[in-house]
Amino acid sequence: MNRIVGIETEYGCLVADEKAPHGADAWPGVVKNYLFNKAAAGAIDLHYRDYEEPPRNGGFLLNGGRLYLDMGHLEYSSPECLDLLDMVAYDLAGDHLLQSALQSLGATEQVAFLKNNIDHYTGATFGCHENYLMKREAQFTPQVVGALISFLATRQIFTGAGRVGQAHPLAFDFELPRPSLAPVDFQLSQRADHIVNDIYQWVQFNRAIINARDEPLADYRKYRRLHLLIGDSNMSPFATALKVGTTAAVLTLLEDGHIPADVILEDAVQATREISRDPTQQWLVRLENGRTADALDVQCRFLELAQKHLSGSDEETDWLLAQWQFTLGAIRAKPEALLGGVDWISKKWLLEAFRAEENLGWQDPWLQSLDLEYHNINPAKGLFFALEAGKSIGEFNARALAAREAAASAPPANTRARGRSAAVRHFQQSGQGSYIINWDSVSCENQAHLAMSDPFHNYEKQVQKFLQRV
Numbered sequence: 001m002n003r004i005v006g007i008e009t010e011y012g013c014l015v016a017d018e019k020a021p022h023g024a025d026a027w028p029g030v031v032k033n034y035l036f037n038k039a040a041a042g043a044i045d046l047h048y049r050d051y052e053e054p055p056r057n058g059g060f061l062l063n064g065g066r067l068y069l070d071m072g073h074l075e076y077s078s079p080e081c082l083d084l085l086d087m088v089a090y091d092l093a094g095d096h097l098l099q100s101a102l103q104s105l106g107a108t109e110q111v112a113f114l115k116n117n118i119d120h121y122t123g124a125t126f127g128c129h130e131n132y133l134m135k136r137e138a139q140f141t142p143q144v145v146g147a148l149i150s151f152l153a154t155r156q157i158f159t160g161a162g163r164v165g166q167a168h169p170l171a172f173d174f175e176l177p178r179p180s181l182a183p184v185d186f187q188l189s190q191r192a193d194h195i196v197n198d199i200y201q202w203v204q205f206n207r208a209i210i211n212a213r214d215e216p217l218a219d220y221r222k223y224r225r226l227h228l229l230i231g232d233s234n235m236s237p238f239a240t241a242l243k244v245g246t247t248a249a250v251l252t253l254l255e256d257g258h259i260p261a262d263v264i265l266e267d268a269v270q271a272t273r274e275i276s277r278d279p280t281q282q283w284l285v286r287l288e289n290g291r292t293a294d295a296l297d298v299q300c301r302f303l304e305l306a307q308k309h310l311s312g313s314d315e316e317t318d319w320l321l322a323q324w325q326f327t328l329g330a331i332r333a334k335p336e337a338l339l340g341g342v343d344w345i346s347k348k349w350l351l352e353a354f355r356a357e358e359n360l361g362w363q364d365p366w367l368q369s370l371d372l373e374y375h376n377i378n379p380a381k382g383l384f385f386a387l388e389a390g391k392s393i394g395e396f397n398a399r400a401l402a403a404r405e406a407a408a409s410a411p412p413a414n415t416r417a418r419g420r421s422a423a424v425r426h427f428q429q430s431g432q433g434s435y436i437i438n439w440d441s442v443s444c445e446n447q448a449h450l451a452m453s454d455p456f457h458n459y460e461k462q463v464q465k466f467l468q469r470v
Helices: 027-038 084-104 142-154 237-255 268-277 295-310 315-333 343-358 365-373 391-407 417-430 460-469
Strands: 005-010 012-015 042-044 058-061 066-070 073-077 111-114 128-135 197-200 208-211 223-228 284-286 292-294 435-438 441-444 448-451
Touching: 005 084, 005 237, 012 027, 012 073, 027 042, 027 066, 027 073, 027 084, 042 417, 058 417, 073 084, 084 111, 084 237, 084 315, 084 391, 128 237, 142 197, 142 208, 142 237, 142 268, 142 295, 197 268, 208 268, 237 295, 237 315, 237 391, 268 284, 284 295, 292 295, 295 315, 343 365, 417 435, 417 441, 417 460, 448 460
Parallel strands: 197 208
Antiparallel strands: 005 073, 005 128, 012 111, 042 058, 058 066, 066 073, 128 223, 208 223, 284 292, 435 441, 441 448
């Protein structure tokens, strides 16, 4: 990718046994404490990070990422990654950490962590946030932003995790339930119903496609960080690779001035919801220029530009472009070829098979339960893991899943996560009680401070010298 990327995943927690020693609201804290205090997975924070993050609320991990409690649920932030396979493996590392903790605690039969974005019971949503480092000089004109949002709104045709039913989150949304309309049986995206703005600064109460806060966590003179809220949490490693890889490719087109001007949506928020809910899978959207387009055609337009300007850049980019083309071609012509690769297609196939066997309607609560079980990160129980993918998808998924255990305890070698990991290990083992670790710095109170403003540098030598000094 040649671009620093990272994913933040918020996990749902399900306690299936009423006799479990803790409730669903307590288990995230139990697992967090086990990982830092017993499993020695990282160095816990000893200071306030902000008013919602008191001391010992979380900390940085040996892999350079971060794990903490966010409004009651566990959130895992991957370390900075430069390579696509690394990004997928380090995203999966969060699953591995949580599941290994449950196993060590003897709770795998009672407790499950779900890598999804909705709670069918309360209507709440929790996010999968993507972060992409960009050049500060990149021009975000209205035309450029409009085209980027068009890409993000339409990519759900291969990145959506799928969901049974629909949401009307009245506290956050302006769309009231309309009884005259037929209920939504199944839709592509879990987040689409909860997106109410195209661009907005705050995250929690006014979710937008793009979060506008300018917080690069790097040298602000050189970089900005694009923070996306629209994405679903993917169970398929292949889907995660497509989600991150295609977005990184489009950002390169943006920075190089190759963004198309003829695909801007008239209303991106409305289009996001309509694409997700369209039972015919025609995915027709209205463009700003008055034309009507198909979301698949919009994606093909971006693919064509990426093939023209990025093909031959490196082996990873060529793999990505080939898989992007294969996926867009198979979505309608041969969707069964994408089982195990595109989550909404995989989930719908499983649910339709179960519906036929049990003679169930889409409104049956049993299907909502199976919807959640698709996202169970326990390989012995999660429905995703029962799928048998085709050759190319299956091979990639197997490589990524095989790499996740190592990624849970060691950082990427080619980003500043490596230096941060060395600091985490030192403070964890030394028992020193005055450290402060951040994404872009390491400090010892009243002693020294090391800035790490370049995410492309591994800072290994600088951190070693810093630690010798303190």
